Amino acid sequence: MKNEKLRHYAGAVGVFLLVIFLLMFLSFNEIPEKNKDIFVSTLGVITGALGAIIAVIVGRDPDRENSLSKKVDSQADQIEFLVKQKDELEGMLIKMQESLIDNMSILGTTLFDTKINPPKKSKKDE
Numbered sequence: 001m002k003n004e005k006l007r008h009y010a011g012a013v014g015v016f017l018l019v020i021f022l023l024m025f026l027s028f029n030e031i032p033e034k035n036k037d038i039f040v041s042t043l044g045v046i047t048g049a050l051g052a053i054i055a056v057i058v059g060r061d062p063d064r065e066n067s068l069s070k071k072v073d074s075q076a077d078q079i080e081f082l083v084k085q086k087d088e089l090e091g092m093l094i095k096m097q098e099s100l101i102d103n104m105s106i107l108g109t110t111l112f113d114t115k116i117n118p119p120k121k122s123k124k125d126e
Contacts, residue, residue, distance in 0.1 A: 012054045019050060 022043065031039050 015050065015054060019046065022046070 026043075
């Protein structure tokens with residue numbers, strides 16, 4: 001694993017140095033007018049592809065990035081679903097608490113009323 005990383009970094013440094021040396025060469029030597037367009041086009045292609053070349057040499061894998069991106073999106077969807085489920089559960093709990101409070105209030109009121117004002121016994125019950 002370390003050999004592979006070392007090779008990748010050495011390759012990246014090599015490509016970078018190649019571009020630097022090419023630019024230094026161009027600063028000291030004049031390009032003939034008839035080859036100038038071809039040379040400038042080639043230099044533009046090399047410079048434009050430099051980022052991709054270094055990424056490949058360093059070991060960046062676009063397929064791995066895509067799979068990780070899909071995994072992150074999938075986890076974001078799961079989190080969204082779990083948050084929705086949590087909100088529904090909280091709503092159910094609040095409804096249950098309200099129902100429990102209402103039922104306890106009715107029970108307490110009924111119990112209180114029977115203690116304060118006990119039902120009168122009718123003559124039939126005696």
